[in-house]
Amino acid sequence: MGDLFSNLGLGFGVVFQLVQWSPAFLGGASIPIPVNILLCLIGALVGTLVGVLPGIGTIATVAMLLPITFGLPPVGALIMLAGIYYGAQYGGSTTSILVNIPGEAGSVVTALDGFQMAKQGRAGPALAIAAIGSFFAGCVATVLIAVLGAPLTKLALAFGPAEYFSLMVLGLIFAVVLAKGSVLKAIAMIVFGLLLSMVGSDIETGASRMAFNIPELADGLGFATVAMGLFGFAEIIRNLDAGGETDRKLVQEKVSGLMPTVRDLKDSTPAILRGTALGSILGILPGGGAVIASFAAYTLEKKISKNPSRFGRGAIEGVAAPESANNAAAQTSFIPLLTLGIPPNAVMALMVGAMTIHGIVPGPQVMQKQPELVWGMIASMWVGNLMLLIINLPLVGIWVRLLRVPYRLMFPAIVVFCCIGIYSVNNAPTDVMLAGGFGLLGYWLIKHDFEPAPLLLGMVLGPLMEENLRRALLISRGDWSVFLTRPLSAVLMVLAAALLVLAILPSLRKKRDEVFVESEN
Amino acid sequence: MNATPGHSPVKSIMPRWVRGPQDFVGGIALMAIALFALWASSDLQGMRGFSFGAGTAPRMFAFLLLGLGAAVTVVGVLTEGAHLAKYHWRGPLFVTLAILTFAVTIRPMGMIFAAMTSFMIAACGTPETRWTETFIVGVCLTTFCSLLFPYALGLPLQLLPSFLIR
Structure with a gap:
């Protein structure tokens, strides 16, 4: 327990760190500046700014904004990225409430009741409850990460290559089972991602694999490149298909009266509590994350409500529960990343990419070697949530105005911004072309109903999986049964197999589809 | 990659026994990608005793993708599914x-x-x-x-x- 407080103390110390700034025009005098708080604030603001743009989800936002953190020191960069992530999520819920265009899958369910509330002129309370619920969930999740972080790191030290491999298999299977759409196609996408991750140099022999003597490919496909292509460019192209402006039903009434009534608060409190609990649990599971958490929370609220017919007609619980769950899960999904070094979903995969660019390899070692980085980031999550609460409520008016910027002006700007971003990663024009190619690939995938998110996850886990598989087999002298004879690994493998079987069983499939279909009606 | 958006799909080009053209074409494309990867990694060393060579993992994943692509194709033939989406140029x-x-x-x-x-x-x-x-x-x-x-x-x-x- 003492550990917990000293760790959190360390974290907040990092976040509130003051840097003496002595600009020339002050003539030698220096002003203390809370740099990390400022970075978090900027991140949250910029994240919301981009996240609010309709059709741009969390992954795309983080991918697009990655380059602006390159110039910063690692701690600052990660704190800013965390800010961007929360900002993007909150931005997504703002669009779904005000315009009924969820920027990302996680806020699809928020749109159901949130937009109805907005139509009844209650957009203010809906946004406020979303922010309050998110903040509460964020507080709980921060504590949870701090409590679980250290013990899980110890567990991680007991992990050998075989266990790591099995855990990643389990994570990928989770990602498949919890994803929307066909299980088969999701698995195919993961394997496609694994295959793409093989491009580049072999870790052990250094042999060039599938690189066709292109020097830029010798190092493998850049993660930011693929993410920006698949999520940034592909989204733009797809939105152009839809004709951009035609289906934008903006709430024209002024957003007035932000404060929820006492009755609203009373109605939504239990929903926030349940959403937080559900979200925290689902976030920790590998492959889980914000999307499934919000769906599950909404379904739960509807199931236990005394009057389920209110849902879909502007029930405040229908906003409070998924938004809290969404945020709790977004945060607790950092746990597997920080302790085990395994990204549980595509956004976390992006975070790994960002960390690698800064020379940090996430995993149990980071917790011990760079505690200020890990705890600083954890503390910054809480601060980031607070920022969202403080900055976003007064700024709702600005976000609404931003939504009125026509898409015909917005999309070329996003294209240029992405191009500069990709180019600045390695100063390589080839990366920009590759991203363009992946944009077309992403468009094709969308047209054929393949989800690009599992592909991204597979791509990040690919090298890790290969390395651990090779090591495990080397240690066991080529005996494949090692994955089943080591007890911890066997448990993970059995879990993975059971999950896969369950997902394919027709009865459960039907239930799973129901959850998703519900949101579409 | 093998993705070739731009060709506008004509429903009649699909034979009648293909019930889900979207999956059918998607699966075939995945198989093509897998075959391409198999060809591209064919010059790499395979297993040496019980240790992996440079080409083992890529070939393993490529074979997996080939199988999965085939499965998606079969699903496209057997079950009623979506038509090819319209591409815009x-x-x-x-x-x-x-x-x-x-x-x-x-x-x-x-x-x-x-x-x-x-x-x-x-x-x-x-x-x-x-x-x-x-x-x-x-x-x-x-x-x-x-x-x-x-x-x-x-x-x-x-x-x-x-x-x-x-």
């Missing part, structure tokens, strides 16, 4: 063209030229574009980017064409 063409232009011009011409040009090309991607307005926004964006990336963020980007600097 305008958006993909101009966005891709803008990206390529940026990639080609950024080194010799500098960021100001590259950003402005690709902005204007990308704007062709929709018929709704109004040129005066687009031009003004393009100038503003280019100015903003020229200040943000090299100065505020300190990234080593060259602003002007290289023949002006030398």
